[in-house]
Amino acid sequence: ATKKLLVLPGDGIGPEIMREVARVVTWMERARGVVFDISEDLVGGASLAVHGVPIRDEVIAAAKAADAVLFGSVGDPRWASAGFDRRPEIAILKLRQELELFANLRPAKVFDALVDASTLKPEIVAGLDIMIVRETVGGIYFGEPRGIETLPDGSRRGINTEIYTTAEIERVARVAFDLARQRGNRVCSVEKCNVMESGLLWKEVVTDLHARDYPDVELSHMLADNCAMQLVRNPRQFDVIVTGNLFGDLLSDLASMLTGSLGMLPSATLGAVDASGRRPALYEPIHGSAPDIAGKGIANPLAQILSFSMLLRYSFGMEAEAVLIETAVANVLASGLRTADIMSPGTAQVGTAVMGEAVVRELDKL
Amino acid sequence: ATKKLLVLPGDGIGPEIMREVARVVTWMERARGVVFDISEDLVGGASLAVHGVPIRDEVIAAAKAADAVLFGSVGDPRWASAGFDRRPEIAILKLRQELELFANLRPAKVFDALVDASTLKPEIVAGLDIMIVRETVGGIYFGEPRGIETLPDGSRRGINTEIYTTAEIERVARVAFDLARQRGNRVCSVEKCNVMESGLLWKEVVTDLHARDYPDVELSHMLADNCAMQLVRNPRQFDVIVTGNLFGDLLSDLASMLTGSLGMLPSATLGAVDASGRRPALYEPIHGSAPDIAGKGIANPLAQILSFSMLLRYSFGMEAEAVLIETAVANVLASGLRTADIMSPGTAQVGTAVMGEAVVRELDKL
Ligand SMILES: CC(C)[C@H](C(=O)O)[C@@H](O)C(=O)O
Numbered sequence: 001a002t003k004k005l006l007v008l009p010g011d012g013i014g015p016e017i018m019r020e021v022a023r024v025v026t027w028m029e030r031a032r033g034v035v036f037d038i039s040e041d042l043v044g045g046a047s048l049a050v051h052g053v054p055i056r057d058e059v060i061a062a063a064k065a066a067d068a069v070l071f072g073s074v075g076d077p078r079w080a081s082a083g084f085d086r087r088p089e090i091a092i093l094k095l096r097q098e099l100e101l102f103a104n105l106r107p108a109k110v111f112d113a114l115v116d117a118s119t120l121k122p123e124i125v126a127g128l129d130i131m132i133v134r135e136t137v138g139g140i141y142f143g144e145p146r147g148i149e150t151l152p153d154g155s156r157r158g159i160n161t162e163i164y165t166t167a168e169i170e171r172v173a174r175v176a177f178d179l180a181r182q183r184g185n186r187v188c189s190v191e192k193c194n195v196m197e198s199g200l201l202w203k204e205v206v207t208d209l210h211a212r213d214y215p216d217v218e219l220s221h222m223l224a225d226n227c228a229m230q231l232v233r234n235p236r237q238f239d240v241i242v243t244g245n246l247f248g249d250l251l252s253d254l255a256s257m258l259t260g261s262l263g264m265l266p267s268a269t270l271g272a273v274d275a276s277g278r279r280p281a282l283y284e285p286i287h288g289s290a291p292d293i294a295g296k297g298i299a300n301p302l303a304q305i306l307s308f309s310m311l312l313r314y315s316f317g318m319e320a321e322a323v324l325i326e327t328a329v330a331n332v333l334a335s336g337l338r339t340a341d342i343m344s345p346g347t348a349q350v351g352t353a354v355m356g357e358a359v360v361r362e363l364d365k366l
Numbered sequence: 367a368t369k370k371l372l373v374l375p376g377d378g379i380g381p382e383i384m385r386e387v388a389r390v391v392t393w394m395e396r397a398r399g400v401v402f403d404i405s406e407d408l409v410g411g412a413s414l415a416v417h418g419v420p421i422r423d424e425v426i427a428a429a430k431a432a433d434a435v436l437f438g439s440v441g442d443p444r445w446a447s448a449g450f451d452r453r454p455e456i457a458i459l460k461l462r463q464e465l466e467l468f469a470n471l472r473p474a475k476v477f478d479a480l481v482d483a484s485t486l487k488p489e490i491v492a493g494l495d496i497m498i499v500r501e502t503v504g505g506i507y508f509g510e511p512r513g514i515e516t517l518p519d520g521s522r523r524g525i526n527t528e529i530y531t532t533a534e535i536e537r538v539a540r541v542a543f544d545l546a547r548q549r550g551n552r553v554c555s556v557e558k559c560n561v562m563e564s565g566l567l568w569k570e571v572v573t574d575l576h577a578r579d580y581p582d583v584e585l586s587h588m589l590a591d592n593c594a595m596q597l598v599r600n601p602r603q604f605d606v607i608v609t610g611n612l613f614g615d616l617l618s619d620l621a622s623m624l625t626g627s628l629g630m631l632p633s634a635t636l637g638a639v640d641a642s643g644r645r646p647a648l649y650e651p652i653h654g655s656a657p658d659i660a661g662k663g664i665a666n667p668l669a670q671i672l673s674f675s676m677l678l679r680y681s682f683g684m685e686a687e688a689v690l691i692e693t694a695v696a697n698v699l700a701s702g703l704r705t706a707d708i709m710s711p712g713t714a715q716v717g718t719a720v721m722g723e724a725v726v727r728e729l730d731k732l
Pocket residue numbers: 089092093249560561591
């Protein structure tokens with residue numbers, strides 16, 4: 001069956017690292033006989049520049065029709081003061097919401113060859129392998145009422161609303177428990193139930209679901225501030241962390257920075273399996289659009305390539321092919337090639353294209 | 367003039383570390399002729415056990431009448447399932463709100479003698495000295511509507527509201543700018559203006575205030591998720607960080623954990639100067655009640671002692687005495703004494719009381 005992909009490179013380094021994924025796609029078609037039907041479109045600042053909006057309705061429709069979306073990243077300083085309705089970021093927020101991509105899977109994994117890239121001591125992070133499951137269509141990101149209002153005395157007030165329903169909490173917690181069963185079998189649920197009622201409900205719903213359907217998985221609870229500390233103190237204590245949209249935003253970025261190699265980390269954002277067995281899904285690197293190095297040919301394409309490997313695994317069940325890509329990436333690192341962001345003494349610095357080519361060459365050997 | 371202090375040891379290790387502060391207070395009275403009028407009361411789980419509430423109205427009134435409050439910490443697992451209205455944490459939340467203690471000053475400082483205590487590499491954290499100014503009476507901690515409601519279909523929904531007004535943002539930003547002028551003269555304002563309108567207003571108000579009253583201070587803006595990353599990547603890039611209640615909760619805990627020695631870090635929470643020149647203020651260590659080691663005589667009393675030194679500085683302008691205490695603490699560390707939490711090879715482990723006595727002995731020598 002043809003596999004329908006929508007590719008959205010977006011802003012900054014997005015287009016140039018996506019070109020390296022194209023090589024891997026071509027390799028998969030040639031060497032493994034996979035047939036992809038790929039279309040590409042603009043999002044973020046790139047779309048604003050051409051179409052005046054961060055994402056067009058046609059692109060949302062194409063994303064819904066696709067089997068999977070491969071996303072680069074959005075964010076462009078040139079649109080920083082264009083107004084709240086013309087933020088490049090709307091593209092990713094709208095995709096998450098319209099496709100109901102509620103579970104963002106963000107692995108924070110330290111590659112053996114890169115353990116020294118971390119600002120943390122090697123004995124703290126060696127072998128680190130955490131999966132953060134972040135809720136992505138609810139919470140304060142989307143709750144109403146929201147906005148800025150002017151008060152009678154001329155002063156202003158900004159409002160946002162955090163809302164979580166039983167159903168929203170349950171479905172993302174299920175994803176976390178299911179994942180844990182395939183990993184270390186431990187879930188840590190994170191909220192601020194000592195201050196926020198939405199966190200209190202979160203904790204109760206996760207506890208109930210656990211007792212009902214996942215008694216075999218080890219469940220713990222942690223306050224979000226403590227989790228931020230524990231990630232620094234002893235990150236390897238965690239297996240799967242499940243948390244809301246806003247806490248997940250901070251904690252997953254924090255966790256990925258522990259690895260010291262953001263340029264290596266992919267992510268998947270999944271929706272619900274529908275009646276016909278299809279599951280909307282979007283794959284993107286954890287790093288941003290990095291406008292400061294865009295166009296220079298020095299960006300690290302590996303997180304984008306590994307996002308494609310996640311896509312093969314989660315959207316098409318192509319575990320063998322996903323592992324092939326991951327092995328090729330590990331071999332390239334072991335051979336000593338590095339992009340600027342992961343350079344260390346005794347390794348060889350290469351640009352974006354050479355790194356992409358090297359992955360394909362390793363694939364050829366496997 | 368007599369200096370009126372309210373001492374609230376609270377739960378866990380609170381009482382035992384507060385006893386060590388008492389030694390330092392006595393020293394100040396004896397050696398420097400300062401006259402303190404001290405009263406003490408129960409808060410948190412300790413108050414729940416005796417009075418059935420986490421804090422009594424009389425205690426709030428006494429706190430308002432005092433020149434400064436010296437707080438231990440609240441939190442007790444025995445009250446974990448006592449219900450949202452009987453959380454020990456209500457004690458500190460109510461004190462902040464009733465005294466309008468809107469600016470929480472949380473230094474994250476690496477002591478030279480303890481640079482190896484951090485899980486981060488010494489070259490990343492040596493000399494680290496950040497001040498986080500966290501808003502503490504607004505935002506999602508206190509906004510209405512809030513609560514858990516049951517929907518017609520029997521499912522539930524948890525709601526909290528983030529609200530920030532121009533005035534709330536301005537007054538805490540002023541504290542940050544004023545502090546920056548006495549330090550590195552740089553302020554980084556942190557929000558999620560790419561997702562939340564309350565963050566957008568935050569950024570605008572800080573920007574306007576800066577242009578109007580603090581053009582000499584260097585101002586930058588950063589998204590909260592990026593700030594979490596940057597604190598791990600290169601924490602020394604920051605001088606003063608100013609942010610809202612919830613982001614401040616996570617980011618200040620994260621920043622303090624970078625030092626690896628939570629047991630060393632004090633904090634101050636300040637209100638507004640009133641017509642008669644008084645300023646409500648509360649001082650507390652950053653670490654929590656640590657119920658697991660409570661009553662064992664092994665807790666580190668230094669953060670509580672340094673909170674008293676902050677109290678002398680900010681509430682009474684006693685800079686010389688504040689520095690005396692800080693010097694005494696530094697000398698004790700230099701002499702090789704350590705409580706269990708900051709032990710390292712080649713130093714001598716001591717308990718809570720011996721550490722407190724050592725500080726007083728050093729004060730005697732100064
Ligand atoms: C781009 C932005 C809106 C987004 C978010 O805050 O969710 C990003 O930080 C992320 O984590 O994917």
